[in-house]
Amino acid sequence: MGIIRSVMIRLGLADLTVERGAISVMLLDDDTRRHRWFIKRFAGDDLDIAENVDEAKQLLAGPTYDAIFLDHDLLPHHYESNEHDDHHNTGYEIAEWMSQNPHIQPAATIIVHTRNADAAIKMVEKLRESGRNVEYCAFPYLDLKIKNYWMR
Numbered sequence: 541m542g543i544i545r546s547v548m549i550r551l552g553l554a555d556l557t558v559e560r561g562a563i564s565v566m567l568l569d570d571d572t573r574r575h576r577w578f579i580k581r582f583a584g585d586d587l588d589i590a591e592n593v594d595e596a597k598q599l600l601a602g603p604t605y606d607a608i609f610l611d612h613d614l615l616p617h618h619y620e621s622n623e624h625d626d627h628h629n630t631g632y633e634i635a636e637w638m639s640q641n642p643h644i645q646p647a648a649t650i651i652v653h654t655r656n657a658d659a660a661i662k663m664v665e666k667l668r669e670s671g672r673n674v675e676y677c678a679f680p681y682l683d684l685k686i687k688n689y690w691m692r
Contacts, residue, residue: 562586563606563690568596568631569653570614574679578609581686593633600638605648607690610634612654612663635663639670649689650674653682 548554564586567578575589588605590596592614600608612631631654638644650672652660660676667674677685 560690564588564603565607565609566590566596566599566605566648567609568593568614568634569609569611571611574611581683582690585690593629593631596634597637600634600645605645608645608648608650610650610652610654610663612652612656612659630659632659632663632666635666638672639666642670646672648673651682651685652676653679655679 545554562585563582565578565582566588567575568590569575569578570591578587578589588599590599596610610631614630631652635652638650650667652663652667652674653676654660654663655678657676657678660678664674664676
C-alpha cells in the first residue's frame with residue numbers, strides 16, 4: 541500500500557468499499573410477484589426459483605447455493621390456516637427433507653421468509669436440528685436482511 545493511500549485512509553478520504561462477486565441463490569416461493577422482487581434484489585447473481593416442493597428438491601440436490609430462501613405457504617389454502625393435512629406441499633417439507641439429508645447444501649445460509657410466523661418457527665427449529673445456519677425474517681423486513689448479508 542502506498543504512502544498516499546495510507547494517508548487517505550487515515551483521513552477518511554479513501555474509498556474502502558469492495559464489490560462482491562456473484563452469489564448463487566435458491567428461492568422457494570409460489571408468488572410470482574415475489575419472484576420479480578427477488579430477481580430485482582439479486583440482479584447480477586445466479587438465482588434459481590422453485591414454485592413447489594418437488595422443484596425445490598431438484599434444485600437443492602444439484603449445485604451449491606450460497607443462500608436459500610424458503611416460504612412456507614405454497615398453496616392458496618395455506619394462506620388461511622395451518623390446519624390442513626398436506627404439509628408435504630409446504631416449505632416445512634423442504635425443512636424436514638434438508639434436516640434428514642445434512643449433506644445437501646450444508647454451508648448455505650437459509651432464510652425462512654414466510655409471513656406465517658408459527659410455521660416459520662417450526663421450519664427454523666427443524667433445520668437447526670441438523671446444524672443449519674438458518675433464521676426467520678418476515679417478508680416485509682427481508683430487504684434489510686439481504687442488504688446486511690449480501691450488500692452490493
